[in-house]
Amino acid sequence: MPVQPDHVFKLALRGEALLHNPRWSKGTAFTIDERKAFGLTGRMPSQVNTLDEQCARAYAQLQSRTTPLGKNTFMQSMKEQNWVLYFELLRRNLRELMPIIYTPTEADAIADYSHLYRKAEGLYLSFPHQDSMEENYLEQAQGRAIDLVVCSDGEAILGIGDQGVGAIGISTAKAAVYTLIGGIDPSRALPVVLDVGTDNQELLNDPLYVGWKHERVRGKEYDDFMDKFVQIVRKHHPHSLLHFEDFGVTNAQRLLERYHEQHAVFNDDIQGTGAVTLAALMSAIGVTKTKLSDQRIIIFGAGSAGLGIAKQLRDAMKELDDTSKEEANKRFYLIDKFGLLTESLSKAGKVRPGLEEWLRPDSEWVDATKSSEGQLFLLDVVKHIKPTVLIGTSTRGGAFTEQVIKEMAKGCDRPIIFPLSNPSKLVEVDPKDANDWTAGKALLATGSPFPPAKMPNGKDYVIAECNNALIYPGLGFGAIISKSRIVSDTMIIAGARRLASLSPALKDPDDALLPDFGDSPQVNYEVACAVAHRALIEGNAEVEWRTGADSKDMVDVVRQKVKEAIWEPIYGKYEYDPQGQL
Template identity: 70%
Template sequence: MPEETPQFRVALRGDAILTSPRFNKGTAFTIAERKAFGLTGRLPSKVNTLDEQCKRAYAQLQMRDTPIRKNSFLQSLKDQNWVLYYTLIGRHLKELIPIIYTPTEAEAISQYSHLFRRSEGMYLAFADQDTMEADFLEQTKGQNIDLIVCSDAEAILGIGDQGVGGIGISTAKSAIYTLIGGMDPSKSLSVTLDVGTNNQDLLDDELYVGWPHKRVRGEEYDKFVDKFVQLVRKYFPNSLLHFEDFGVTNAQRLLERYRTTHSVFNDDIQGTGAVTLACIMAAIGVTKSKLSTQRYVIFGAGSAGMGIAHQLRDAIVSIDGVPESEANKQFYLIDKDGLITDSLVSTTSVRGELHPFRRPDSEWEGAQTDEEGKVRLLEVVKRISPTVLIGCSTRAGAFTEEVVKAMAAGCERPIILPLSNPSQLVEVDPKDANEWTGGKALLATGSPFPPAKRPSGKDYK
């Protein structure tokens, strides 16, 4: 039996229903519905099917000549008609996910104040915290919320602090939940926690629509975030609270603080870690090896890098039965200050979560260092012959030809994962890594790229 279309009792009529993206059907309203909702004179007479609407909308989309124009068109469509928006993207998922999410959404967020047309979520500003509960209740009145995606926009998609533009990443991720996970969009809430910005370009921009103030830190920041989290716990205790693109000083800390009191998920830590683990497990299926026998170099030890390290380490422990202290020894973490070693930990303010992965200084006696005395990526690759090289640094081109060839020289099937996004910040173009290793590399990226040619002539997709 085909699944029946759910029926709703809707009190809206006329323009009110046509301007409600949840209930608007555009020219798909039937004759009976047009009479019932007072739409007969408000719509052209032809009744279109959803297929016909999708065909028209896709043709309109193709008239936009750049990804950012396509992003803007789809945002406008979403503001008008949810069913058409999600159906259109669902039918062209591979083509349009890069338009509504990475890499195009990063550009849209960076231009948020100049592209702004209408509200698209909940804006909770530090300056208005005294009315936060009233504002929260006003916007969620009568709703049954299952998902709340929030960001403070300090570390957006590889482009850094974007202030109030962070609402764009929250709404984009909520859309992904609907498209991939089947989440009812009426049961999700997108939030930006506007605690200011340290992006001077935004502060100097007279069109910036956020709170024009330096980013709040410390106890004031914690109290503001906690006030929001407690509202979520109080009014939607069964919801999932999704943290997105928080800065490295807050991401892990907030996850640890709230994970035992509410269902919380940090995509940059847990999501990135889970996806990377899945990629590597697929790769070692090809190499017929084990997680515990890999030598992992993680280039970029921020929230994503540490999420990956913890996820892989825990998998080594649970799958291969290796003690945690031994599993830690399979990792070589490189941050902006170079390889994480005992001496680096003792002389700089390296975050505590990196300490279990530090390398003994005795391993690196005689190692080539830079002018600051730091052990850098190429030297690490040459000395340890890693089997897995993971990039989450947003340092474009960091996996140079020399680095990739050095890795391939010491490993039959190098596993190379340049994960930084957007695509212009990736550590290596997969086409180049494929060429430099003679097609031996097993590759996965964090942003979409065109297929690369294997030596056999087949596409590496």
């Protein structure tokens, strides 16, 4: 139930222990009576501030920091002091501060983690100490109601690669976004770093590096370590959501597939990216009045994100258009650094394992023009297949050239172009250029925020931001609130369909394909409701939820349950009780 200002908490903490507990501290907002009851009167100045006044002071302090990294460390310090103030300040300045506490600034903080280190946050599970893993886990988690476990092994952090133990920064940031946008109680979230070493030589040579100084563990040792961790989570918090974040390409999909049927697991890089891209594409085909299975889709970049998008779109074709897996696969053309994934490229050893089902037969390309290297690269494929959809996940800035975009526009009336690579300097094409080169016909979404582009009629075309935060907090919250035993593909599709239904482009075809990021809390509420209801229909939810799942009344019941579970940054009233909460 959301905290109301008149909600009374009975606390056993007193004095410094209360003042420095971020979950319970109010700072200068403690009332006179509370200060007397909890031994705080002489520990702080006499003035009692409102939350509004605290936010005004904190925001002014934040603005005195002149760099994004300086603002990041200020916000981190605030989170360690007072959760309500931290999340309320973020809520009031969501669009401005999200890039500070998450991408791109958090990447800088993680890269310099050992040098910025001041205080431990979250759970550190290190390979050398795996014999005491369960004991270490329970030291933090025992007796707590844990709904969300966010973990990372730090191999592929935010486009900057292997950052070892600094990955705790991405786990804590991701957990904070779940609270800020999804409404998950921060006291019920557990950020974890799985320190299995690092192959980052700079970290290994750094005398101040605080992680395990050892090359990254792989193979059976890695799998056994991961399995031990997952089984501990399943044993002690069987209804929690286990969120995998920024795992390397050799492990991300493999781990997801291994545990998909055992527990409610989710990988944002794969499923979140796939889901938000599916929502944007469903909005776009709503404009073009076509079906998902009608598209010819090039995915430029076949890493975790690209593969996740391909699988998500294929699953949606199967679910929504009743298309077989084999037929759906034929709608995709995946291009990696060696060119289009074909049978001959695989025989040459230039296709990594796990991509076999996406190989195109060589017989399709007998008449195709090939590059001087004898391979099929982006322009060659565009000319040959005349795609309707072009998706970039390559981090190759400028790869969608004017020639590529204009060639694509020849083959369809409204080309759908999603350059999704982050940060903006790595985007495959500036959306303004794609808009100009197609005379305003392109339907666009990007992975980073961009200003509007001008249409030929002078109207601003708002560029949709294909931001995972528009959907993954709601996906996770829906699974958590329903206590679903798994996160099924169809639950994710249900969330994506709900997001797509909120698209401004469905009312005006020249408007944005996705809702504004500033509306993300309300959007994720809708996503959570759709996901929870789907879990009920499929029988994945806890038994007590299932009765009447198909009835209209149950839709209203689900919406009410989700609404009641949302945590909000509001101070309640405190009473001292030696037997109260700690």
